[in-house]
Each structure stands twice: as structure tokens, then as C-alpha cells.
Amino acid sequence: MAIVFFLEKDIPEDNITVIEEQLKQSDLVLKTKYISTEKAREIFQEKFPDLIAIVKNLDINPFPPSFEATLKENSITSNKVSGFIDMMQNTAGVEDVQYNQDWVERIKSFSRLAKAIGFFLGGILILASFLIISNVIKLNVFSRKDEIEILQLSGGTNMFIRIPFLAEGTILGLLGGVLSLFMLFVLIRILPIYLGSSLGVFSELISFRYLSFSQCGGVITGGAVIGFIGSLSSLSRFLKPKNIN
Amino acid sequence: MIELYHIWKQYQRPHWALSDITLKIEKGDFCFVTGPSGSGKTTLLKIIFRESFPTQGQIIIDNRNILKIPNHKIYLLRRKMGIVFQDFRLLFHKKVFDNVAIVLNILGTPRKKVRRRVFNALRMVNLHNKMWEYPSHLSYGEQQRVAIARAVVNNPDIILADEPTGNLDTELAFEIMSLFKEINRQGTTVIICTHDRELIRNFGQKILFLYKGKLLRKESL
Numbered sequence: 001m002a003i004v005f006f007l008e009k010d011i012p013e014d015n016i017t018v019i020e021e022q023l024k025q026s027d028l029v030l031k032t033k034y035i036s037t038e039k040a041r042e043i044f045q046e047k048f049p050d051l052i053a054i055v056k057n058l059d060i061n062p063f064p065p066s067f068e069a070t071l072k073e074n075s076i077t078s079n080k081v082s083g084f085i086d087m088m089q090n091t092a093g094v095e096d097v098q099y100n101q102d103w104v105e106r107i108k109s110f111s112r113l114a115k116a117i118g119f120f121l122g123g124i125l126i127l128a129s130f131l132i133i134s135n136v137i138k139l140n141v142f143s144r145k146d147e148i149e150i151l152q153l154s155g156g157t158n159m160f161i162r163i164p165f166l167a168e169g170t171i172l173g174l175l176g177g178v179l180s181l182f183m184l185f186v187l188i189r190i191l192p193i194y195l196g197s198s199l200g201v202f203s204e205l206i207s208f209r210y211l212s213f214s215q216c217g218g219v220i221t222g223g224a225v226i227g228f229i230g231s232l233s234s235l236s237r238f239l240k241p242k243n244i245n
Numbered sequence: 246m247i248e249l250y251h252i253w254k255q256y257q258r259p260h261w262a263l264s265d266i267t268l269k270i271e272k273g274d275f276c277f278v279t280g281p282s283g284s285g286k287t288t289l290l291k292i293i294f295r296e297s298f299p300t301q302g303q304i305i306i307d308n309r310n311i312l313k314i315p316n317h318k319i320y321l322l323r324r325k326m327g328i329v330f331q332d333f334r335l336l337f338h339k340k341v342f343d344n345v346a347i348v349l350n351i352l353g354t355p356r357k358k359v360r361r362r363v364f365n366a367l368r369m370v371n372l373h374n375k376m377w378e379y380p381s382h383l384s385y386g387e388q389q390r391v392a393i394a395r396a397v398v399n400n401p402d403i404i405l406a407d408e409p410t411g412n413l414d415t416e417l418a419f420e421i422m423s424l425f426k427e428i429n430r431q432g433t434t435v436i437i438c439t440h441d442r443e444l445i446r447n448f449g450q451k452i453l454f455l456y457k458g459k460l461l462r463k464e465s466l
């Protein structure tokens with residue numbers, strides 16, 4: 001993304017150098033280009049040959065000199081950008097700044113949207129895995145209901161009867177967590193190969209990265225907890241005695 | 246001691262599976278429950294081990310009203326009892342040994358002790374040579390004996406046996422009855438549901454006759 005700083009028309013040479021120095025010192029800026037009054041006119045002439053007659057009829061050259069600063073890719077989303085623009089605007093000799101605020105905003109809201117979608121999908125997946133695990137356990141409990149019944153009638157405590165199912169649910173959740181981490185790992189490896197070059201600027205926004213060690217632990221623990229609660233919920237209905245008969 | 250007071254049980258209107266049963270079974274009794282099919286024998290047993298709740302009435306076992314025991318404590322009642330179910334309720338995916346061992350495993354009995362006691366129980370019903378078979382490979386009578394072994398393996402205070410000799414020939418039935426009698430001599434209360442008049446004549450001490458859910462006669466021989 002480029003920002004254009006328009007300078008005052010009769011700006012002294014010294015000021016131009018100062019501004020250029022300032023631009024170059026900022027770590028947001030990749031490169032700068034000075035466009036003099038004459039150069040601006042040439043560009044205009046090139047781009048709009050039909051309109052050049054109007055300009056020629058004017059006594060003065062309407063094009064102010066300017067600096068075009070190209071920002072580094074990864075600084076576009078940085079919140080330092082607006083501070084930088086403000087600072088430049090207050091520099092002596094700079095008359096106006098032109099940049100596509102819209103575009104900056106759009107990119108920011110895009111990354112917000114991406115995050116929201118991420119959370120939404122994450123929530124759905126957690127719910128889905130909860131339901132899947134509790135259903136797996138329910139089927140399991142159902143297929144072993146004779147065994148549960150005989151355990152109950154022989155004097156097994158509810159805890160004793162629950163433990164194998166709870167263990168199974170927890171292990172399922174744990175394995176699920178490990179598997180998803182593995183798949184994430186593979187995905188992070190593979191996806192940039194296919195998308196990397198075409199994503200350009202967006203690859204910075206999406207910023208593929210591995211989870212930290214504690215986040216990995218969180219995913220696995222979370223899986224185990226989901227499995228545990230899932231199996232507990234499907235068991236509670238089954239272990240109630242049939243008081244009706 | 247098992248006491249039933251005015252027990253009524255209705256599964257479906259308008260039939261009463263049990264009506265106004267009041268009886269007392271003393272500790273150490275050897276008791277038969279008999280009566281025609283559908284007279285409520287199984288229902289009576291189910292109420293005693295609280296698989297089923299009576300519609301009305303109270304049951305006291307060892308001075309506790311078992312209807313008031315909360316669900317999470319009911320295992321304490323069941324551990325006093327060994328039950329032979331009319332339909333056996335064996336687990337067909339487990340070997341004979343494991344079917345019997347269930348009762349001991351629940352209590353956290355050490356492995357070695359489990360092996361010894363399961364073997365002894367199976368030998369009592371003459372099935373120790375089929376210990377590592379699956380129940381589906383056994384005859385009906387053999388399955389029934391597995392169910393009996395499971396009921397006695399834990400030396401329960403009370404044995405409830407629902408038609409325990411229903412599929413056995415007379416000779417084997419007498420053998421099983423002798424086994425129950427032997428267990429009874431050591432102080433265990435035994436309650437047996439049966440149709441078999443021959444057995445009752447030979448082993449009966451206390452007999453409860455049920456007819457259409459009513460306790461028709463109590464007899465002590």
C-alpha cells in the first residue's frame with residue numbers, strides 16, 4: 001500500500017530532504033519516491049492525454065510535488081500506521097496526505113471477521129465433538145446394558161459401573177485432541193504451499209502458525225474434558241433405576 | 246429377616262400382579278414360593294431385591310425399609326443377596342468364569358481369591374470343567390447352573406432363586422436343592438420359586454402359595 005504526501009508548492013529544498021529522511025527512518029516504510037512538479041505533470045499527461053489541453057491552458061502548474069511512500073506488507077495492519085500518518089501531516093512542508101483509509105479499514109474488519117468465523121467454527125466443532133462422543137458412549141452403554149444391569153443387581157456401585165465408560169469417553173476425547181493437533185500440523189505445513197504465493201498480503205493476516213506448547217496442552221485437556229462430560233451426560237440417564245416396573 | 250406389609254403391585258390396569266401380600270420370612274428360613282404361572286412369584290422376588298417397586302405397601306429387610314433406601318445406596322442391599330434369575334441373565338460375550346466372577350470383582354476381591362471362589366462355586370454345580378467356555382456353548386441346564394454358581398459365589402445372607410431347577414432333570418434338580426439346603430444350614434436365608442411339587446414335598450419347610458397375586462396359604466412342614 002502506498003501513501004502519497006503532497007508538499008507545499010514552493011517548498012524549500014531543505015524541507016524536502018528533511019521529509020525524505022523522516023520517511024526513510026520510519027520502520028513502516030519500504031521505499032519512498034520523490035515526484036517533482038514536472039514529473040507529476042508528465043505522469044498526468046501519460047495517463048490522461050485527452051485532458052492535457054486543459055492543463056496547458058493554465059498559467060501555473062497545478063501539480064504539487066509529492067512523496068510516494070510504499071509501506072512494508074506486514075506493517076499495513078499495524079496500528080502504528082495512523083500515528084505515522086498523523087506525524088507526517090504535522091511536518092512542516094507537508095500539505096496533504098492521501099491514502100486509502102477504506103482499504104486499511106477493510107483489511108482490519110476482514111481480520112476481525114476471520115477471527116469471528118474461527119471462534120464460530122470452533123464453537124460448533126466443540127459442540128459437535130461433545131455430541132459425537134456422548135452418542136458413541138450412549139451406543140456403547142446401550143449395547144452393554146445387560147452387563148450394566150447385572151452389575152447393578154449384583155451390588156455394583158454406580159461409580160464402579162461408570163468408570164469404564166468415563167475412561168473410554170475421556171480417552172476418546174484425548175485421542176481426538178491429539179489427532180486434531182496432528183491434522184493442524186499437517187494443514188499448516190501443506191496449506192501455505194498451495195495458497196502461500198497467491199495469498200500475498202493476506203498470508204500475513206491469516207498468519208499460519210503452530211500452537212504454543214501450552215495451547216497444545218489446552219486442546220488435549222479440552223478434548224479429554226469434553227469426552228468426560230459427554231460420557232457422564234449419556235450415562236446419567238441410563239443408570240437411573242426403572243421405578244415404573 | 247424379610248417382612249412384607251400389605252404389598253400391592255399393579256403393572257397394568259386392571260390386573261393386580263400382587264394383592265395385599267403380608268408375610269414374614271425369618272433369618273435362616275428355607276422357603277418355597279409356588280403357584281401357577283402368572284401368579285406373581287417373580288414379581289414378589291423383584292420387589293424383594295428392589296428391581297421393582299410395589300404400588301403400595303412396605304418391605305422391611307433386616308429392620309430397614311428398603312423402599313426408603315436412596316438409589317445410590319441400594320448396592321448395599323443387593324450385596325447381601327444372591328439372585329438366580331428366571332431368565333438367567335448371563336453375559337454371552339463373557340466366559341463362564343467371568344460371568345461368575347462379576348459378583349466378586351464388584352467388591353474388589355483380589356484376583357487369586359476370585360479364582361479360588363469361582364472355581365469352588367462352579368464345582369458345587371458340577372461345571373468346573375466348563376469354566377472357560379462361553380455360555381452360548383452350554384445347554385440350558387448348564388447355563389442355569391452357571392446362574393446358580395453366580396448367586397452363591399459371594400456367600401450372600403439371602404438367596405433368591407427363581408425357578409432354579411426349571412431346566413434340570415430330577416436328579417440334577419435334587420442335587421441343586423441339596424446344595425441350597427447345605428448353604429441354608431450355614432445360616433443363609435433361601436427363597437425358591439418353583440412349580441415342582443416333587444421338590445417341595447422333599448425339601449419344603451415353609452411354603453407360600455400364590456394364586457392370581459394373592460397369598461392363598463402359608464404352610465410350614
Ligand SMILES: Nc1ncnc2c1ncn2[C@@H]1O[C@H](COP(=O)(O)OP(=O)(O)OP(=O)(O)O)[C@@H](O)[C@H]1O
Pocket residue numbers: 245256257260262280281282283284285286287288289331
Ligand atoms: N413387566 C411387566 N409388565 C406388565 N405386566 C407384567 C410384567 N411382569 C409381570 N407382569 C404380569 O404380572 C403377573 C405376574 O407375573 P410374574 O412374572 O410375577 O408371574 P410368575 O408367577 O413368576 O409366573 P411364571 O411361573 O410363569 O414365571 C402376570 O400376569 C404378568 O403378565
Ligand SMILES: [Mg+2]
Pocket residue numbers: 286287288331407
Ligand atoms: Mg416367574
